[in-house]
Amino acid sequence: MPARESETGPPRQVHELRKRGGTGRQDQKHGQNGRHDEPIKPNRASDELHICQKTPGHVPAVHSRDYSFWLLLVLLLSILTRFYKILEPPHVCWDETHFGKMGSYYINQTFFFDVHPPLGKMLIGLVGYLTGYDGTFPFLKPGDEYGQHSYWGMRAFCALLGSSLAPFAYLIVLELSKSLPAAMIAASLLIFDMGCITISQYILLDPILMFFILGSVLSNVKFNCHHKRPFSTLWWMWLLLTGVNLAGALGVKFVGLFVVLMVGINTIHDLWRLLGDTHLSLVHFGRHLLARVLCLILVPAALYISVFAVHFIVLSRSGPGDGFFSSAFQSRLTGNNLHNASMPEYLAYGSLVTVKNIRIAGGYLHSHWHLYPEGVGARQQQVTAYLHKDFNNVWIVRKRESKPEDPMDPVELVRHGDIIRLEHKETSRNLHSHLHEAPLTKKHLQVTGYGINGTGDPNDFWQIEVWGGKKGDLIKVLRSKLRFIHISTGCVLFSSGKTLPKWGWEQVEVTCSPYLKETPSSQWNIEDHFNTKLPNISLDVLKPTFPEILIESHIVMIRGNSGLKPKDNEVSSKPWHWPINYQGLRFSGVNETEYRVYLLGNPVIWWLNLFSLALYALMAGVAAVLLKRGIALSQEARQRCMVLLGGGQQMLMGWLLHYLPFFTMGRILYFHHYFPAMLFSSMLTAITWDILLQSCDLIVPSHLAKSTYQGGLVFLAALVLYSFYLFHPLSYGMMGPLAHERGSPMAGLKWMESWEF
């Protein structure tokens, strides 16, 4: 690049830059041996990453008023595209059936169980409530007409949050690259992407989640820009906002963890830089550290926990989610049979009981009219643990010898150390174990239902013991932790927590463990207790403390999440499908006559993003080597390298963190999981192309460079707009024949066979 070198900054400018570089240690050693007379040291790249002051870059100086004009434009376009036809279709679309329903649960204060944390659904419920939705619509299945029910508020809320994504991206890119065109590219990629529009228009968690994700990134980037003025009001504000947004992201879905990770890495990096600054006293550093601990750990944690607190306070009525939780938890819920429970206090022979495992999300001891399949132990009746309340969970406590009970006999109470049988009420088989391997946990023994009408064999005898009790103690319903020891083999009744395959109806395995170690998995409690001969006494169940509820609900959520497994012979979305926009999701409608909405990214934008990732890798690689080799660069070129390696790297990290973890997940995955990553990818595209177009001055004469640059921008904009025009029916509804048929509005646009519109 000989021609350019003459333009390289004159020494004076260099000095300024070096001063501005400030904290960076100069490492002079290499420069002296360097062949180039090479004035500027690339300090440590990280020190110059925070290029926040106005740079003498390529972009003509723009007044902040102009910035805000563009920002307003972005916001306006964003809102227009999201709110256009927001009420259509007037029926339940896709996952609205879940999240709308859960919003209703909040309005009705009914307890439910979901695998995601509550914030998103709580907000949906709140907005629905404020906009006049009364919580009575059942949200049974996609396609149900809303009719009279007011659903616009919830959709508008999601669309509003979705509309903020483009402005956020605009601000982030503007901050990272200091280039208005780059910011505008980023914003327009998001504004005109069908996928981003569609996913923002319905009652879903994703727009809320993405709002918080980009919110945290924006606040974090803004915060980093104020690193020159630590502890100023703005500094504090952005730091605090970062924390608040992090809590929000995590409170909506666990995917928020990735952005927490991203901010965490940035923060550690930043702290490490501060620690290396020996001008900073340790006390001062301590203040920095404490400020971050406070705003990025303590505040978010407090907010996150309070979200759960609100969740538990609001949902005070018994509902469909009860059975997933422990007896103690259930006693909190109005309408649950354990709320102000009234039942015989001590376990007696002849009682009907349900037996619940103490392990969190352990389930009820259960049996049903199905046998273990061939090859799995003995072909006897299955015994499992089941999370839902069910009449097959009911067992009868019997004495060891099976003699007909005389209704006139006095009631006899069960005591610690007694040898009992448990008879399954529906099938009259006894809880039984024997020397066969358990179906999944091969170290344990199989547990079955055996015998007819309560007549079995000595393998049906169990010794009942109270944890910490002694011989003769009575057994308190709900309170006592019990274990059942199998008499003939000496093993203990155990719930392994593993899900049985299809033959076991995907219920949880129950085994008999030869290891007598006390664990919650081998402890049970009596939950329901019916005995007509005994008086019902009002029992106060041990009320669980808030931390216990919190931990319990998290374990239940995590278990629920990992329980969502894909099936072998079914179509499932794979992470590698996503960036290539391989297959979308049907939001509404299947047939020709229906109003169809199909969630699919704008292919032009998505493929541009994909291509730009490779382009970025190439450009960043070249830039890094150039800097590392100390090759003389013009100041502008150096500046571009810095943006590429600084801002670009952050966006790349965002994309990687929001994408790669899905490859290791065993749970079932969907296309819409890619959207947070797509946001980062689009911002990276914007930065990359802006720098690429700027760098055309390296090959074309300088008087043409500017027009090439502008031409490139116009071309990009035209490309995006035209593709938006082509594919807009994906979001705004398609009617009439399907795409592969003649006369369809989408004719000729089915570029990939796997698209289904």
Add this chain to the structure above:
Amino acid sequence: MLQFLKLPLIIKAEINLVLVAVTVAGLVTRLWGISYPKSVVFDEVYYGQFVSLYMKQMFFIDDSGPPLGHMLNAFGAYIGGFDGNFVWNRIGAEYANNVPIWSMRFFPALSGALLIPVAYQILVELQFSHVSALGAALLLLMENALICQSRFMLLESVLTFFLFLAVLSYLKFNNVQKSGGAFSTSWWSWLLLTGLACTCAVGVKYMGLFTYVLLLGIAGTHTWQIIGNRAIGHVTVLCHVLARIFALLLLPALLYVGFFYAHLHLLYRSGPHDQIMTSAFQASLEGGLARITQGQPLEVAYGSQITMRNVLGKPMPCWLHSHKSNYPIRYDNGRGSSHQQQVTCYPFKDVNNWWIVKDPTRQDLVVSNPPRSVRHGDLIQLVHGMTSRFLNTHDVAAPMSPHSQEVSCYIDYNISMPAQNLWRVEIVNRETEHGVWKAILSNVRLIHVNTSAVLKLSGASLPDWGFRQLETVADKVSKGYHQSMEWNVEEHRYGKSHEQKDREAELHLPTQMDTSKNLSFLAKFSELQWKMLTFKNEETEHKYSSSPLDWITMDTNVAYWLHPSSNAQIHLIGNIVTWSSANLALCIYVILFLWYSVRRRRKIKDIPEDSWTQWVQAGVICAGGWAINYLPFFTMEKTLFLYHYLPALTFKILLFPIMLQHTYDHVISLPAYRHGFGALVLAWFSSVYMVYVTFSPLTYGQPSLSAAELGALRWKDSWDILIRKS
């Protein structure tokens, strides 16, 4: 001429006697009496079957790793003259006399023994003293779990050996580089050996990838430093980069493919796992499907008689099938059916798997002359060969998957349920828009014309009325395409008989004629590789399986073998003192590392610069090697055993002498303390020896201990030691 004779003839040899001594000790501890026990020990039962298959040159597929490890085992057996005739069916089975036990177990034992001098040298290359190196060698020498794993026909010791060899070569290479010997012969040979050893490790087990990635990372960092060194010219830097890319990326890739080339070259006969592979692959093996399909016509024509295999083949490979039984009028749950003839997918070859491709516009079921080929997009009817009924589907819920349509062979009950038996052929892997349907090679979807549903294997099995065969359904495309919707023609011939009787006879005939369809090596390689990565065995828990959390503290053991009559037994149990020392070393390393790096960041240097570099390098290799070989197991869903931890453990053990020397050099300053420290270390190593001796009966399987003695060895409650009840 004879100038050189004037020079004295001198051989200079430096022999590190310590190194020789530990090598010999390693050989003795590993190789001593490896023919005992003369019966199948633990996973030998698994690896042994592959050895037998190699001897018989029959094709197999093993999803647990690439073939190099099996080939090494097989090589040992080959030298010993094994003919492959042994039934590997249970652990503890007595070996027949034709099984060369010693030579089969030799290579793993040798690798286990050579691991010790390699580890010694690694410490030396890391610039630690020979005393530390000896310490590392001794710890590995007296590690019961490593010994136990080396002495049988298992692959972990081979894997670990290659891993350590790769690390050693890289260190040697780097030291040559640092001493200015770039591009010298030794520089090249160590660099190439690094790549070679890495590939061998990966070739034995995929686990080797972890260390490979670690070494790539280290090499990348070092290369980046070279790029940043402005004293070196651009061209030289480029040469440095290219040399590394060649030796560490290209060469391994080539070698890796080479292993598979040898594998496929050796195993040319059809074997037990044929069914997993596509028809095209099977046809390339001698015997098996090839015997049937050899010479059958390639292009499917109207009138062709075919069998159709599901491409996905899950839960098991099967062929489209029908038979003279109808769907029950009502199912158990009360739903009704069409009561037409069942269509299923059947996992065995059967005459009822034959179907005839019929042109809807004509009546005859024979191939015209010249044959009219079926092409992509053509409409066909499929006639079941034995019953002459048409493949049909309609808007009736399928028996097991009520959301899909039932597929039947149409019986006209005259109840206003018309035949809907037109199917459109869609060739998935067609070359042109109007490609021809080829037997074996083409994957097709059959799309029902009336309902646009696709013929699909649902994966459910039918109850007794369906003879437990697999359910076949038709499913709406709207749910997306899936491999379970693709079928390929396997057996194929042109139908010649006009009459049903003749046709039945014809169907019973074996197919003949001859043209072979050889797949290219790369096609076979990519299919085999893909199947290995995606093929899932039904993973069930094993009695001795464990979770990674149990490994650090060795809360678990694995019983390898029990004498049929006495209490002699072999267990995979490590030397608990060594394991705890390694844990201790790791903790101290991490604490010291954090302490030093924070202090250095504040410009306070506790140790000299080169000690720090050495400390970091040792940590990256040993602690990093441990972490990268251990942590990934937490994300794995397969059945795990204690032996999966051994490579990680070996790396971690090296940290102990490193930590000792560092403490001695930099932490303890007073001479009196230093003496005390020396004594402590000596005592520590003696206790390692004591434990080794104590547990050696369980490692070597002899002598047989009494029940009381065995009970005394159960140091942890969670250990399963077998005590024979007498």
